[in-house]
């Protein structure tokens with residue numbers, strides 16, 4: 120007997136939850152990829168978010184004004200290009216819990232990380248170590264290592280990776296213990312706020328405070344956190360943060376990234392920043408001052424004039440978050456991810472031959488809208504099976520399937536559709552059921 124059939128109690132609960140979902144109408148604001156004439160169930164929004172329908176008109180508007188106004192558009196476009204990025208700051212500030220003067224939409228994530236490392240990794244004397252997560256995303260590791268070498272130092276002396284299996288959740292206590300053991304040798308803690316592989320959401324305020332106690336800075340990569348989990352970067356005294364906008368923020372492939380710099384650093388003229396004319400005070404920018412006069416905000420990290428076409432898409436995507444609010448999104452997200460977890464655990468119990476184990480922590484405080492699932496049965500076969508049925512997830516080495524029910528456009532019935540296909544896979548593709556039970560957690 121199928122446990123996630125259309126008549127199951129799970130399907131009944133999903134229909135109920137969708138009917139009661141205050142955010143349900145947002146789903147229609149997105150274009151979903153089609154498969155055999157049916158829209159896909161999309162669980163890869165942690166990798167590339169879906170396209171907001173309004174993106175097309177927003178781009179058209181800028182293109183039309185470029186054609187009609189040309190250089191005059193800098194000052195006379197409906198939203199003048201000269202200050203276009205400034206309108207996005209309040210929307211980003213809401214998402215990360217900051218003042219609008221502490222955030223800026225610019226560049227891409229890794230570029231912004233380099234800019235932040237130039238400001239916040241200033242090794243001197245014995246204080247020169249950078250603490251990274253085990254199994255941190257490669258781009259962050261490459262960036263950190265290149266700064267160490269740029270300062271003429273050795274990777275082996277300066278990069279410390281937490282000693283831990285990359286697929287196991289890490290306790291805050293273990294991180295703090297490492298920070299304290301490094302003590303005055305620690306220059307910087309740089310961590311992903313939500314780990315791309317395990318989906319673990321770390322305790323940002325506690326870890327940041329521990330870094331500060333030993334005299335180090337704490338910077339956060341929000342690639343998988345922004346638009347996913349609640350953040351209060353200002354109150355948490357975070358030194359810097361960087362993010363991209365194409366994952367949960369749905370702002371398109373290679374979309375404009377962003378950065379947060381705490382006001383105490385941005386307003387401090389002694390804070391070193393790599394300079395460009397767009398970081399100069401806009402009041403004097405076009406008087407072409409001889410030397411850099413940074414505007415006392417995160418805007419001073421901008422180097423170049425802003426990519427207005429990409430920002431136009433980013434703006435409409437951020438406005439959706441403003442209307443939905445992070446509070447409501449988080450509420451739905453906890454509910455939806457919990458529902459997915461419940462079904463997966465049930466499937467793992469009923470079909471032990473799947474060898475299904477959830478890697479992501481079970482507490483909603485320690486995760487966002489992603490469950491990472493290890494499968495003893497072939498991950499690639501499962502991935503292909505789902506994709507052929509219009510269900511999009513992704514696979515990461517060694518044997519992890521990441522499933523992200525992004526609450527802006529995912530329904531409870533999408534979760535049922537996914538789990539029904541997982542069950543079919545177990546019944547059809549894995550015919551030799553073993554009697555032994557594999558623990559699901």
Ligand SMILES: *Cc1c(COP(=O)(O)O)cnc(C)c1O
Pocket residue numbers: 227228229230256258259311315340342343363376
């Ligand atoms: C997605 C992601 C990136 C991507 O970097 P780009 O510079 O935008 O290509 C970097 N770091 C982490 C942790 C990510 O998840």
